[in-house]
Amino acid sequence: MDAAAGCPSRPLHVVICPWLGFGHLLPYLELAERLASRGHHVSFVSTPRNLARLPPRRHHTAGGAIDFVTLPLPPVDGLPDGAESTNDVPGDKLEHLWEAFDGLAVPFGEYLATACAGDPTISNKQPDWVLADTFSHWAATAAHEHGVPCAMLQPSAAMIVAVACEATEVSELTGATVYEEMAAVGKRPVAMPWYEWESNSAFFAPLGASGLSIARRCSMALEKSTIAAIWSCHEWELEAFMMAANLLGKPLVPLGLLPPSPDGGRGADVHRDDATVRWLDAQPAKSVVYVALGSEVPLPVELVHELAHGLELSGTRFLWALRKPAGVPDDDVLPAGFRERTHSHGHVAMGWVPQVAILFHAAIGAFLTHCGRNSLIEGIMYGHPLIMLPIFGDQGPNARLMAGRKIGLLVPRNEDDGSFDRRGIEKAVQAVMVEEDSRKVFVANAMKMQEIVANKELHEGYIDEFVQQLRSYITDGNSSTAASPITS
Incomplete structure (x- = not known):
């Protein structure tokens, strides 16, 4: 770590790894902007075409910065040429995009190893945290291997709660196996129509050469994460938030709703x-x-x-x-x-x-x-x-x-x-x-x-609290993956 690592107010270096859908890329870019506006350094990881299609970054006067880390998507048979996001791929080709996404594991591991070694061409600060999207199991694994704490980014508590809330075995749905156990329960919530229940079965089907389901990817990411961070807040869905916190079995920290300003400012x-x-x-x-x-x-x-x-x-x-x-x-x-x-x-x-x-x-x-x-x-x-x-x-x-x-x-x-x-x-x-x-x-x-x-003060307050939570895991110049009290 840098010489100022022992200072509780020093800027953090955070690495963010979104899934290849703009419904994930855009809100987590908003998160990156908010962290950078507070003086922190953010490395935002994705593929070349996806990064090129993101809106321009805003200017930051607080000394923070965002750098885009480009990881070329490996070629996969059946994936259309130039396809790098869910927008580019027909529904019947999405399996190939998942396979290509899994192929980012090796280059990301190499990038993180180089960053942790203090290579100044990567960053002037070693990573303090990796924020891995729900599906980015390989990012969470790499973080764990290199001793960098990881937060699993959750878009919403709604899906977990909707499936689990009426399962008779709900008391057993805790920890990293929650996703697979929900499938094993196999009981449709009363409020969920049949067509929705059946479409959700896709979460538990093997995808790509790895044979990993979406649920298994989520489970693997959670296993290697220190905390979970959710794109939500108490004012939006307090009951679902509290139920999700109990189900996941790890500290769950709200990020707020990350509402965009008109046209990204x-x-x-x-x-x-x-x-x-x-x-x-x-x-x-x-x-x-x-x-x-x-x-x-x-x-x-x-x-x-x-x-x-x-x-x-x-x-x-x-x-x-x-x-x-x-x-x-x-x-x-x-x-x-x-x-x-x-x-x-x-x-x-x-x-x-x-x-x-x-x-x-x-x-x-x-x-x-x-x-x-x-x-x-x-x-x-x-x-x-x-x-x-x-x-x-x-x-x-x-x-x-x-x-x-x-x-x-x-x-x-x-x-x-x-x-x-x-x-x-x-x-x-x-x-x-x-x-x-x-x-x-x-x-x-x-x-x-x-x-x-639209309550900017409310959501900016959630980001401030999130930063404080990240800092609470960093002591004496070192990142710690040990559990630490988190208030939600």
Whole structure:
């Protein structure tokens, strides 16, 4: 360690290793920004193309810095050329991305060994902590091997709690085997529909040449970690947070919600020339439903058509950020004549759109969302009521949490296969956007949650507490992986 290692206020050197999805890369870049703004040094590890696609870093005056550590993704048979993130890979190719991700273990281990040896070309400070994403088991293992404490980054408590909360063996679901034991229990929570339960079985299926399931990767990361850090806070989901802390069997530290500033702090007007923003400029205030279901799991084309018909039937203005289903010709993605019939009040964009700038726009009146954690926080940050259409992972629990708080409505779904129809879309959109009595309730409750999400002092306080927790494991110039009291 450097000569100032014994000083409790010295800057930390933290290495962050996100999973290859922008739903993980972006919030953990926000975390890196907040650590750097406090004078700490952050090494942010990912692949070349992913790093090139991240938004520009903000300037830090407190002496902190972020450096990007590039680890080339190893070639894997079946992985499309140039694919480095979940955005680049069709659903039926994701297994190959997992295999390539596992291939980062060796280069990351070499990088960490060099950094721990004090090579000045890597950093002027040896690493104090590794922050390993939930799936980055190899980063946690390398940290353990080199005596660097590791925090396992958890996007949400929702998935763990949703599966475990009604299992009869819940008292045994503790420690690093919690993920596999949940699968062994095999009992569907009452609140979870069958289609969601069945889709979650993918977490326990072997993936890639290693044969490791997602659950096993999570378990391995937790085994080698000193603490877990969760992208959440007590004000957002206190009950789920406390249950997750009990289940994981390791200290669980909240990071806050990491809400982004508009366009990553680059200014609200940075996208004024974007076609979607220009279209919004011509719309009345609070008149437009923004529709975006994420970039990782596109709907099958028949459900895209039902969503389109539902929007048309609702009669409301809409801006739809649509990811085209793989293998579907452009002319067949939307129902015949849909663009022409809705031209006066609707806009469909099939490329990238500046989502934060759109949600910030005065014309947006509601958000039709899949309830991924990033999108949920971004929508509520601007007080938008929700029309909820969860697809995968923790989106269902997230949506049920928001529905319970009456921030919006879940679109009715078929219990067995998760399908929905145009009438369900129409009714949900109208209840949130058009019907005065119900809209008033949803808007009022969204504004209450906005007070939590937009509370900068609250979330910056969580980061300050997180830094204090990291410091509590570093004594006499050395990092310690021994357990230390952590308050949550």
